[in-house]
Amino acid sequence: MVYSNESKTSGIIVVHLLDAVAYTQSMKKYRHALALNPYFGDATATMGIFPPTGLEYIAASMKPLVEKLTFLDLRHEKAYQDPATLSEFIHAEIDLLCISIRWQTQFEIICDLICQLPADVTTVVGGYKATEEVEYLFERCPNIDLIVRGEGEQVIQDILRGIPYSEIRGLSYRENGQIIHNENQELPAVADLPYPDRSLRKCDYTVTQHGVRLTHHTFDTVLTTRGCPFKCKFCTFSLNPLGQKRSYTERPVESVIEELKTVTADIVLFSDDNFFTNIKRAEQLCDLIIANGIKKTFIVQARIDVARHPKILAKAEKAGFRLFLLGIESPHDRILDQLQKGITQAQIRESLAVLTQYKFFLHGYFIYGNIGETEEEMLYIPKFAQEIKLDTISFQKLRVEKFSPLEEVVESTPGYYFNRIGGPVYSDRYGRNELKRIRNRIRSEFYNFSQIMHIARKAQRIGLAGGRDLLGLLPHLPLLLFRLATRRKKKKRRVAVAPCTARAAISPNEAPVAAKKTDNAGPAIRVIDAPEQSTKRTPGSEPTSTIDESHV
Numbered sequence: 001m002v003y004s005n006e007s008k009t010s011g012i013i014v015v016h017l018l019d020a021v022a023y024t025q026s027m028k029k030y031r032h033a034l035a036l037n038p039y040f041g042d043a044t045a046t047m048g049i050f051p052p053t054g055l056e057y058i059a060a061s062m063k064p065l066v067e068k069l070t071f072l073d074l075r076h077e078k079a080y081q082d083p084a085t086l087s088e089f090i091h092a093e094i095d096l097l098c099i100s101i102r103w104q105t106q107f108e109i110i111c112d113l114i115c116q117l118p119a120d121v122t123t124v125v126g127g128y129k130a131t132e133e134v135e136y137l138f139e140r141c142p143n144i145d146l147i148v149r150g151e152g153e154q155v156i157q158d159i160l161r162g163i164p165y166s167e168i169r170g171l172s173y174r175e176n177g178q179i180i181h182n183e184n185q186e187l188p189a190v191a192d193l194p195y196p197d198r199s200l201r202k203c204d205y206t207v208t209q210h211g212v213r214l215t216h217h218t219f220d221t222v223l224t225t226r227g228c229p230f231k232c233k234f235c236t237f238s239l240n241p242l243g244q245k246r247s248y249t250e251r252p253v254e255s256v257i258e259e260l261k262t263v264t265a266d267i268v269l270f271s272d273d274n275f276f277t278n279i280k281r282a283e284q285l286c287d288l289i290i291a292n293g294i295k296k297t298f299i300v301q302a303r304i305d306v307a308r309h310p311k312i313l314a315k316a317e318k319a320g321f322r323l324f325l326l327g328i329e330s331p332h333d334r335i336l337d338q339l340q341k342g343i344t345q346a347q348i349r350e351s352l353a354v355l356t357q358y359k360f361f362l363h364g365y366f367i368y369g370n371i372g373e374t375e376e377e378m379l380y381i382p383k384f385a386q387e388i389k390l391d392t393i394s395f396q397k398l399r400v401e402k403f404s405p406l407e408e409v410v411e412s413t414p415g416y417y418f419n420r421i422g423g424p425v426y427s428d429r430y431g432r433n434e435l436k437r438i439r440n441r442i443r444s445e446f447y448n449f450s451q452i453m454h455i456a457r458k459a460q461r462i463g464l465a466g467g468r469d470l471l472g473l474l475p476h477l478p479l480l481l482f483r484l485a486t487r488r489k490k491k492k493r494r495v496a497v498a499p500c501t502a503r504a505a506i507s508p509n510e511a512p513v514a515a516k517k518t519d520n521a522g523p524a525i526r527v528i529d530a531p532e533q534s535t536k537r538t539p540g541s542e543p544t545s546t547i548d549e550s551h552v
Helices: 006-026 053-065 081-092 109-113 128-132 134-140 152-162 251-264 279-291 304-308 310-319 333-338 345-355 380-387 406-411 430-447 451-459 469-498
Strands: 032-038 066-071 095-099 124-125 144-149 169-175 178-181 219-222 265-271 295-300 321-329 360-368 394-395 416-418 425-429
Touching: 032 053, 032 081, 032 178, 032 295, 032 406, 053 066, 053 095, 053 152, 109 134, 109 279, 124 152, 128 134, 128 144, 134 144, 134 169, 134 178, 144 152, 152 169, 219 251, 251 279, 295 310, 304 310, 304 345, 310 345, 360 380, 360 430, 380 394, 380 430, 394 430, 406 416
Parallel strands: 032 066, 032 095, 095 124, 124 144, 219 265, 265 295, 295 321, 321 360, 360 394
Antiparallel strands: 144 169, 169 178, 416 425
16 A cells, blocks of 8 residues: 555654653553651650751752652651551552651661651652662562662652653662662753752751750751762762762852741851852852841851851851851861861961951860770860860761771771771770760860850840840740650660660661781670761751752
8 A cells, every 4th residue: 555645744643642651651640649757756856946858859850850859857747747647648548658767766766767657658768868768768668669779850750750660870779579679860951950849848847856946946958069079088978878969059149048948947057068169150149148138047068178258258248148157076186187187276266266256156076086086085075176266066976977088097007997888986994984974074174154155245235136036935845854854864764775775776787797807906806886877967867968958
């Protein structure tokens, strides 16, 4: 049979239409999706300050592709903290469940919760911790269908568009009784991300402890860059949970300003690893914040190098930058060099002498229990912090994170060991109890009565706190103290049974890791820690931005 050109064209069109219909029919159209932040309880009291912005980025990516989207943050949804109530809602309303697992904190509790949710609802899990524990989560939670590894915005859109699972990079899934791991996805540019969908929130985020609101201020986070160009040995901020190097990428400054205009909170954390990495861009953002009349209090993470730019510091002060989170790490040059921090004690002193001239509240991060560090050196931290006039400090034990070069250093150093990836480093001289005692001394020697009064006066002077907060707190003070005392009693009871419960809480891939043995490397038996929170510093995100705000 002979066909005319017209009939050939018509036939081609019909074939394409049939292909389109077939693709549409094969594509799963979800009616009602639920984005779930599963964290709640006293263990995450301080985490309640910031919203789960990373999950809100995922929600923003999902919204155009589902008929209805619900967002539940269990920290503020007491009714749904009951697994039976949550399961009833999911079974009646939801056909796609997306859960973000970001931290080590409450990991096993969240696994228990997931196991109690309806198995007939497609369940997708993602987040920093989920990426680290892919195999374990599939084994532990039989009702998990899919796990997104790494950044999730593109992956969740591919799932919703009905792209075959086998073609979605960065996805792990069940198939015929097997677990399939697709190849890793390319890291997306931060400039391509939509704003987090803040319209789904049902409450403001503020400072709450044990159910008592401590301030009238509200909090939010904004991501302007992703990645860090520095290579500090203790830090894995520059890697995602798969070990992929996060190249430093920036959002257009105009996009940041437009997002800030939509933020209603009065205190905003820029969740960049280092806000001042590109000093010219930081100056431009300060200029635009001032020019657009954006009146907020800003929190930033920074290196002490920013002190070399007094012009930018003056603009930052005028733009409302008030709280600087500074990675000091150690007062000792030997340890700073060991950590490849790239700074010296003299440079720290010089930089702080500059930063203290501005209306900034200065918080310093320190690490203790470093390899070869003596008790005397550790106990110099509070004195040094006061000498350089830091307002507050936090201090954590040295830890071995996944993909950290410290792992090899610890294993090759006689007498040093760690019990699991993500856990603290101990030595034969300084075990858990010894480091706990040193930690308590650091805290008490820095946070004395004089320092506490200084903190209160300065916070009030620069606008971080005021009489309104104090007046609002006073009526709740008896309840707060009662709940604090109750929690301490519960904690003591948990410690009493720790030898029985800690081991059960450790995942199969968190077995003890001892240093390479030598004849004098110390006893072979190690005490296993109960799981502790990751070293990720940025509040909230998620986890820096490799925490929640890293959108993994």
